[in-house]
Amino acid sequence: MRSLLNPKWLFLINTIPVVIFIGLCYYQYSVIKPSLGVDHLNAWNVFWFALGSLATLNFGYVVYLFKEKQGVSIGYSFIALTCYIAFIFWNLSEPRRLIPSQVPAGIEKIDIVTYVGTFLMPTLLYSIVVLVLRFTPENKKHKAAPSFLATLAVPVLVFLFVQIILPLCHNIEGEYFDNALMVCFIAAILAFVFFFIRGVFILATNKKSFFLEYQLLWKPPLVIIGPIIGLLINNGYLPGLFHGQSSGPFGDFSSKWFYILAFINGLLLCLSNKENKWYRLFLFIGRVALFIFTLYFFIIFLPFLPLGIMLIVFFGIGLLILVPIGLFLIHVAALVRDFEFLKRYFSKPLIFISFSFSLFIIPISVTTSYLYDRIVIREALDYVCSPDYSVRVDIDRSSLRSTLDAIVGHAQQRRRREEFLYSKAPFISTYFNWIVLDNRTISSDKVARLEKVFFNDFTADSDRRNPDDVSNVRITDVDKSTKYDSTQMVWKTWVDIELTNLSSSRFLSEYKTTIQLTEGCWISDYYLFVGDRKEFGILAEKKSAMWIYSRILNQRRDPGILYYLSGNKVEFRVFPFTQNEVRRTGIEFIHKEPLKVIIDGITIELGAEDQSQQAVIESEDFIYISPKEKNKLQSINRTPYFHFIVNASENQKERIEDFTGRIEQFCKMYPKLSNNAKVSLVNSYVSEFDLESDWRSAYSNHLFEGGFFVDMAIRSTIVNAYRAKSDSYPVIVLVSDSIENAIWEKDFSDLQFAFPDSDFFYVLGKGGEKKKHSLFNNPTEALEFEEDSCMFCDSVLRYECNDGSVAYLKDNKEPSLILKKDFFTLNESDIKDKSWYSALAMKAKWNSQMLHPENTDEEWLGMVRASFTTKIMTPVTSYLVVETEEQKEMLRAKQEQVLSGSRMDGLDNETIRMSEPGFIILGILLIILLRLRDRLILRRS
């Protein structure tokens, strides 16, 4: 124990934790620095200066002690206690001083209060231990009783002070008095801890101690019952404190594993130390394995040590806070005794190997479990956000549930509470975020989507917003100017719009409308008048632009935005409009053919007479067919067949008979369509069968869990039918009582090119009621179902490509785009500034992407860059007008963050990184080899 005065302990207890603490704080500082104001920056400067000075002085003192070969002195303990307490007090008195509340929610924030406690409290405790050692000299006899009496006297005196003296001082107020009280209180805490440790120290060094002889009397209450009661109180299971709260004050330790480990740990510590070497070896392995558990709670509770005394005074349960610290001391003592015994029978390397192996059992188990969760959450996100329609996946729901609970942070409110260490437990949660989520946040939209798809849980659904307020901003004037670019042989048309707020309300209004573009027409520029200044739009990455727009909207400044919704639909928004305000804006369109664009119900003709000479534009990857050429194509009717999409999600098992009956009845009504018909059983996944196969038995054995993922079912049906390129096409029929709780992302306009035959799908609802829905415009809204002689007989145009393959095109007067290959990479030489052909290539690439969403991560950055080069808006970019330089800077920064974030993620998978091997493994191997070499040399000599 006296060896604790060696300065190496000061280095281990102070310097290393402080360096780690500085590192963590610097990381936090670099992340939040852009969000900090002058006051907070000054506070950080003070923080760095104070912590840096303390660390340097401490380290200098360690070096001095080494040089002078002295032990840590009483003077150091007093100075360290004063300085570190002042520093901790400065931090805790105003936690928001360093990390203000205006730091954006998405940024990872450290808990400065816990960190200060965790990394600096060991120094305080060590200083007290040094005082104990110095005030309890070896050459004198000491009695433990006075120290324990003094320990008890401290809370009693504090109690009397609070009850008797403090009420007498009710006239004295002010900062000085408050600070004096605080100093007294801290002194009381230090006295309490000092006397407590001194008492324990005297007992431990007394060989004929009562405590050593009657261990079974005091050990079980301290190492088994104490921790379990502590856990129960923290988790709110015992009446009184924290009862019924979702998470305890020290963290969420509600997992049953905490109780199991606490019990086993206590049991192992209570087992007697028999003189049998194998028994002791196994006992040692068990105790080492669970030492991580003890150490974890020791670290967690160390910062709360001062709180213990307060709780003893006021609630009497503060002793439980001291239990983890007591447990730690007992555990260390037990391990030391085991080691002393074992080294008489086994070689040191064997004990060392047993120690290392056992110590990592719990960390390795937890890490393995987290790594598995990492794989599962990534698979689930890929499946929901960028699926590969040709691959069947199977997601582990229980792992996903745990991960989502941890992400959402309300594990306590969930039904399932048995998962191991997933809740907001200190340090473990941080480790979880690092391993599973790479310290990134998953957007609430994505979490809501996963909840819906895999657990049929719509509670987190952010899509269910209230309908938008009806705006009274209207187009009051439209002007256009068209130019023909003879080099490119395309039209460029500026449409100038005057918008007026007709509302009598004094609230600010937003203009919002949808522009339906046709194939071969894109937006190539945009402007908005901000006051008298004509501000041209900035082409930005879509996610960044929408983020900035929403922020500016909250600040009530002037933004305007254009972005693709789905297919060729573009959302157009301008904000704000005061009462009767008139604002002017304009959009430039680039297009090959003369065409009509409808903006807010007003039809605007773009271009003049048709000057295009090229009826067909063909590249290696795609073909553009003009309306002229389409007129020459043969119109045919492909053979329709039913593709039933059956709701086989959670709670739908009892509907088996009913749904089967509806399908059979519908087939009887349209027997021709039942030939080659297909059935998809849909829950989180889509299981497809031929109607002629034994799908009924698969249906009855189906696992009815998860949500009704209609979006995936319809998309995969369309894509698979497109890939088949046959002379038949599916008529999509949903079989479900209701489609309100089905999972829709948006409409299917992005896939319109792949499904030219029909614009509709059908629903067989309750009692076999038939309804028609649009695939490309608000799919959840039911349309009238009219039976006529030409049902399911839509025509398409047949186009034969040069290579003999056949493409089917929509039978209309608009241009069409054919993909010669399902998937291709953009040719960079095709991408030029304001080039219509480049826009065509980008559109073809986007269509290809819709067929292969699994490649989104790899292709997305290339598509954004291509759009930037051409300055033509595509579904991955957005035109945005911002008012101030500050907003432009914000957009630039956000865009850089988004682009750089995905750039590394999207790095070509086949590119090999020449990463160097981990240095830990290298270091360990080096030490082992050097040791072996030394032994060899010793043997030889």
Place this chain on the structure above:
Amino acid sequence: MRTLLGKDVPFHLIALGLFIALKFFFTIASNDHLFFLLKPTDALVGVMLGSQSVYSSDAGYFHENFNILIDRSCSGYNFWILSFLVFTYLFVKYSEDLKHRILSIPLALMAGYALAIFSNTSRIFVSIIIQKKVDFIDDSHHDLLHQVIGITTNLTFLMLAYILTENILKRKFYHAKFA
């Protein structure tokens, strides 16, 4: 010996502190920060392979011919700080006086740097050559192979450097002592 150990400890602690600080720096360092390691390594790899690379701040050095990327994770930084520790240990152990002990730390940094450049270039070169020869193995085993090559190369050079340096220093130390 105890006296000698006592004198060495502060220097070992300084080296350890520097090692932790350097390791922390690595967590926040970008490719640009590690230019001093990446540039010479890339130049040597380029000469050995006859390949030209393109540098970008976010990706590092990309050799299109071989489809390989040399970025911060392959800079040899970890090897450098590890060899710094090893060299410091040896230099301090065989130093005769305080002046030599003080000089040990900057010397170890430089010696580690030279060894890191040499070892890292060799590692990348050997890795590319072997991986090209065994292109029949599947992708999942390529990573493992890469790791094995990396550990073998780095460990061998580090061991050799240790033994060689220790022998040289030992001779000098005893010559100086008994001269």
